[in-house]
Amino acid sequence: MNRGAALLVLAIAGSGAGLLAASGCSSDGTVLLLGGAGAADATATTDVTASLDAGAAPDGTTAPTGAAPGDGASEGAPADDAGPLTVTSMAILSAYGTPLQAAAGDALPLLVQLTLSNGVTVNAGQTGVVWVAPATVVAQDPYDAGASVLPETGAQPTAFFVQNAWRGSKPGTLFVVDRGTGSSPEITVAATYLDAGVSATVTILPDRVGDAAAGGQLFQRALLCYGCHGPTAGGSPAETLPDGAVALADGGPLFLLWGQAYPYPAPGLNAAPDSGHLAADRAWTEGMFAVGAQADIDNHGVALRSPMPQWAGANLGNGHTLDAQDFADLYAWLLTQTQ
């Protein structure tokens, strides 16, 4: 424990977060399991182990997080520096512990699970994982947006990861927009953990059939979308200040959202004809509506600004996490609102 390499501490599985934390201690590269069965005496060296060792900062102070594939991490790794505990296999799993399947409109959080040579499994922290397939959409600046950055839907299912610097990314969350036209569609998801690759197949389930009454309950009562988007989802009206003055320097209107003034509205989401509202706009789909609300982007990949809440992983309080069915219900209700 004295060679000046960072001590790698594997957080035990459960939280799914924060695999790699480096202490200031020096070590010989031993992978230490906190609260686990203790380091076994296995000595086999895998590529993963070599990468772990090489990624550690020589001064023992910096966590080897975020190492990208092909960054030459294995160069310079001391040949004899492998710890006694090694990673023997990796798998991509649903963070919900559910089967790897999702319908259009689902946001499915994924994680990479490592199996160690003593049989213990731990979750790799997202900081060490790079999701390589399907492609990651980089959300556009809401104040300087260009053409759509989203993939076109087609015969194959459409899904992506999202990096959203404006709202905070949800690394490893797979957003499924469209099922495609195949009879049993699947999507291959792939990741690298340091230098090692892993992939898995996500089954794309049939589209959900929305229940407008249930959607109305969600919109009006459970999720309070109406508070900003209006009781019929007609959008937030522009407000006039008490003295009639226009507050913005450029003379633009102000919108009051839950008592706060914003220079942009919560747009109309219903199906009012000729309104340009979301559900009346053919460029939006049910799957895109659900993905947009959860990935904090619009249907061109432009980041949605605060105070639009972030709905991915939102819990209805009864242990139920919002899913494609809830968004199908919401969308079905939006289609019934035409004023």
Ligand code: HEC
């Ligand atoms: C606290 C206010 C607020 C609440 C509550 C809210 N939103 Fe929003 N929403 C906004 C704002 C503001 C925008 C526009 C953001 C922007 O222009 O960057 C928005 C945008 C959207 C968009 C994108 C619309 C478009 O045309 O680009 C969707 C979809 C959406 N909201 C759905 C919902 C749903 C569904 C709910 C309830 C589950 C909800 N919102 C609740 C404020 C809110």
